[in-house]
Amino acid sequence: MPATPLPIRDLVRVWSAPVEIAVTAPLVISLRTARMLTGGWPPSARDRREYARMWQEKVQAFTEAAVVAATSVPGPATTARVLAPVRTRVRGNARRLSRG
Numbered sequence: 001m002p003a004t005p006l007p008i009r010d011l012v013r014v015w016s017a018p019v020e021i022a023v024t025a026p027l028v029i030s031l032r033t034a035r036m037l038t039g040g041w042p043p044s045a046r047d048r049r050e051y052a053r054m055w056q057e058k059v060q061a062f063t064e065a066a067v068v069a070a071t072s073v074p075g076p077a078t079t080a081r082v083l084a085p086v087r088t089r090v091r092g093n094a095r096r097l098s099r100g
Contacts (some may be wrong), residue, residue: 005025006023009014010032010076010077011076013076013077013079013080014076014079014081017086017087018079020090020091021083021087021090024090024091024094025078026092027094027098028093028094028097029091031094031097031098032050032054032097035050035097036049038079043060057089057093058089060085061085061086061088062086064085065082065083065084065085068081068084068085069082070083
């Protein structure tokens with residue numbers, strides 16, 4: 001029996017988070033790399049906070065994503081919920097870092 005195709009709204013929900021992350025994460029990486037290269041040595045207090053934040057937010061986001069993945073029923077909506085913590089942080093970082 002062939003699989004039933006997903007409605008368009010489910011396809012958008014499934015693909016919007018990974019696409020946004022794939023587009024925005026390189027921007028965040030480049031902004032942080034530029035800051036590291038121009039920040040000087042030793043890093044300022046602001047830069048040290050940013051370096052610590054990079055690691056802390058990744059641990060938090062992927063822990064939240066793992067909990068959602070482990071406790072959800074598999075399906076199209078689950079993909080968006082699993083990626084939501086990562087997407088939120090990537091979007092926030094892009095906004096914050098692009099302001100300077």
